[in-house]
Amino acid sequence: MTPRDAELTGIHCRLDELLAERDMTLTALAEQVGVSIVNLSVLKNDRAKAIRFSTLVAICDALECEVGDLLVRAR
Template sequence: MGDDGPTGVHCRLDELLAARSMTLTELGERVGMSIVNLSILKNDRARAIRFSTLVAICDVLECEVGELLVRSPPER
């Protein structure tokens, strides 16, 4: 798998935001992260995430890491 291929990890940020009636803008303000970077994460284009960022997002969304990031089925 190259750097441009699928990571096998899916970010459930859209679903968690919808369940909490929160916007990406609000999350960005509360976490201190740009909407552009959150959008990259949300659209499964991120290649890495700092643990501190992951913890901050989970704190704001009141979720566990496993609720935010899940394995995606392999592409065939």
């Protein structure tokens, strides 16, 4: 994450780390959640400005995590 990204939202998405911990690809997650790889990539790279609650719930269900495991305050 770049300092500029943190300035924009103050939120860091840990999608990369969670996928690695679960040995899951972005493609597999996209298929399971029903969200495009492009949109997940935007989220993963801290470029998202918003996320639908339904998408957030679907990602957390697929990764078996809580929202706080996925999204954290940037420091």
